[in-house]
Amino acid sequence: GAGVSQTPSNKVTEKGKYVELRCDPISGHTALYWYRQSLGQGPEFLIYFQGTGAADDSGLPNDRFFAVRPEGSVSTLKIQRTERGDSAVYLCASSLFPSGELFFGEGSRLTVL
Amino acid sequence: GQQVMQIPQYQHVQEGEDFTTYCNSSTTLSNIQWYKQRPGGHPVFLIQLVKSGEVKKQKRLTFQFGEAKKNSSLHITATQTTDVGTYFCAAYNFNKFYFGSGTKLNVKP
Numbered sequence: 001g002a003g004v005s006q007t008p009s010n011k012v013t014e015k016g017k018y019v020e021l022r023c024d025p026i027s028g029h030t031a032l033y034w035y036r037q038s039l040g041q042g043p044e045f046l047i048y049f050q051g052t053g054a055a056d057d058s059g060l061p062n063d064r065f066f067a068v069r070p071e072g073s074v075s076t077l078k079i080q081r082t083e084r085g086d087s088a089v090y091l092c093a094s095s096l097f098p099s100g101e102l103f104f105g106e107g108s109r110l111t112v113l
Numbered sequence: 114g115q116q117v118m119q120i121p122q123y124q125h126v127q128e129g130e131d132f133t134t135y136c137n138s139s140t141t142l143s144n145i146q147w148y149k150q151r152p153g154g155h156p157v158f159l160i161q162l163v164k165s166g167e168v169k170k171q172k173r174l175t176f177q178f179g180e181a182k183k184n185s186s187l188h189i190t191a192t193q194t195t196d197v198g199t200y201f202c203a204a205y206n207f208n209k210f211y212f213g214s215g216t217k218l219n220v221k222p
Contacts, residue, residue: 033209042119042201042212043156056208091155099144099205104155 002026004105006092012111013082021077021108025094032075033102034067035091043091049075050098082112117204119213127221132189134216136202145185146203146210147176156201156212159187192220 005024013019025032030051035043045059052072060066064082069075079086089109093102118137126132136145144163148156160169162178162185169176175188189196199217203210 035212042214045209045211048209059209093156098208101146101158101161102148102156102203102210103158106155 004092004094004103006090006105006108008108009106010109010111012113014113015082015084017082017112019079019082019110021079021090021092021110023075023077023092023094023105025073025075025092026103027073029094029096029103030072031095031098031100032069033093033095034075034077035093037089037091037107046077046090048098055098079110082110084112086110087112117202117211117213119202119216121216122214123217123219125219125221126192128194129191132192132196132218134187134200134202134218136185136187136204136213138183138204140206141182142204142206144205145178145182146205147185147187148201148203148212149198150201150215151198154198159200189218192218194220194222196220 007022032049034046037043047067048056049069052069064080067077089107091104091107093104095102116139120135146161147159150156160176165182166180167178173190177186197220199215201215202213
């Protein structure tokens with residue numbers, strides 16, 4: 001089937017606005033990760049889901065960031081009151097099991113003006 | 114928290130030369146993975162190493178996991194222009210992958 005799908009591919013928003021980024025993982029993959037990648041840096045861990053529950057959200061920078069995965073498949077990353085420092089590529093990855101190969105989506109590039 | 118150091122940050126080589134990137138962790142790892150990210154693309158899985166001292170080969174690429182499971186290396190023999198990109202190690206511990214900062218490889222034809 002298809003790989004990991006992320007929408008939107010690009011999002012430009014103004015400081016203070018709310019944004020949602022969506023990730024549709026590979027069917028059957030129970031593990032889902034969100035990472036953030038700034039230019040010239042490696043992916044930075046945000047949150048990990050095993051099934052429907054957030055098994056580890058220790059990477060979320062602050063309480064403006066929240067993510068859900070209500071049915072154990074699609075996940076949405078929500079950012080409130082966006083700041084210019086939130087600008088980055090947000091990568092979603094899924095895996096058949098927690099320590100297995102990560103399959104990344106193309107990412108959502110967020111630009112906060 | 115978990116720290117994964119990767120060196121060098123950049124490497125410029127002439128086509129046909131060899132290339133090596135190193136990854137070091139402050140703690141013992143469950144496993145380590147390597148990814149390649151082409152310019153403008155997303156990370157793509159290359160290999161996973163699990164056992165102490167493990168060595169795996171993929172054509173011109175050789176991957177090693179240290180005896181203490183705290184370091185790893187990726188060696189490319191006789192680089193080609195298709196090897197251009199950024200190579201990341203990703204250390205698995207405490208239910209998540211910690212990525213290194215990557216080594217950006219440029220290959221001059």
